[in-house]
Amino acid sequence: MKLHYEDLVSGDPIPINGVGHFRSPQLKELKPTTGIGVWKYRFYINVISWEQEDLIKYLRYVTGKKMKALDKAQNLSVFDIVSIVPNAQTIFTEALGFFMLESLEWDNDSKSFIVYSSGKKEQIGSINRDNFEVIRDIVLQLNYVNLGNKTMPTKFASKEAEALWQKAQEHLKRANKSHQKDEKMALGNIISKLCAAPTGYTLLNIYELTVFQLYDQFFQYGYLRAMDINEMAFSNHGGKDFDIQAWLKPIFN
Numbered sequence: 001m002k003l004h005y006e007d008l009v010s011g012d013p014i015p016i017n018g019v020g021h022f023r024s025p026q027l028k029e030l031k032p033t034t035g036i037g038v039w040k041y042r043f044y045i046n047v048i049s050w051e052q053e054d055l056i057k058y059l060r061y062v063t064g065k066k067m068k069a070l071d072k073a074q075n076l077s078v079f080d081i082v083s084i085v086p087n088a089q090t091i092f093t094e095a096l097g098f099f100m101l102e103s104l105e106w107d108n109d110s111k112s113f114i115v116y117s118s119g120k121k122e123q124i125g126s127i128n129r130d131n132f133e134v135i136r137d138i139v140l141q142l143n144y145v146n147l148g149n150k151t152m153p154t155k156f157a158s159k160e161a162e163a164l165w166q167k168a169q170e171h172l173k174r175a176n177k178s179h180q181k182d183e184k185m186a187l188g189n190i191i192s193k194l195c196a197a198p199t200g201y202t203l204l205n206i207y208e209l210t211v212f213q214l215y216d217q218f219f220q221y222g223y224l225r226a227m228d229i230n231e232m233a234f235s236n237h238g239g240k241d242f243d244i245q246a247w248l249k250p251i252f253n
Helices: 005-010 038-049 052-063 078-084 086-098 132-142 159-177 187-196 211-237
Strands: 014-016 020-022 103-107 112-116 123-127
Touching: 005 211, 014 132, 020 132, 038 086, 038 132, 052 078, 052 086, 078 086, 078 132, 086 103, 086 112, 187 211
Parallel strands: none
Antiparallel strands: 014 020, 103 112, 112 123
């Protein structure tokens, strides 16, 4: 399920029928004292993007057990593993719940995550075997992480736009598979660079952005900066292929 760009960039929680409302967290929620901290945020994103082997490695590490029931994991989906291992139920409840407006609770009888309206014990939806993968993909899209081909834009405005998008995805995929940081693409560096650039953002207001909005603005700024360079080159040397409206094109559509 590919979310609309207009919905993603708005910063509003997105309602998913039969489940609940999903959101991209504001940067201030990732602060170390008043928020959950960047490390925990990254951990949640890692959890939600895990494949079977990643989840099994984590479970064996935290439990110290071989967990023989998972030896034939190639026949099990991530949801299958979650449905039989309490530790997996706990961590997915915490990770998915962070990106929802409502509260989340694993129900062993129905083998599903029950979604309750905020502040009330009233069920409004569920995350189950049928929609689990869709929900994981939705959360990743909200955080500018699109791991599946189905979420890749079908058309790019330019080769530069495609290169920027691919660079972002390669970094985010590496970040999900490794604890090693790419300092150039670290949240802190992106925040600092946007505040130092003539974007209107400062360290006093940038933390109101959501994670998706931050990445969006960062790559939009990079794209417009490239367009400025193209315009300067055209004004100095001329050319036939210059498009004066190129800066108006979306990075992807």
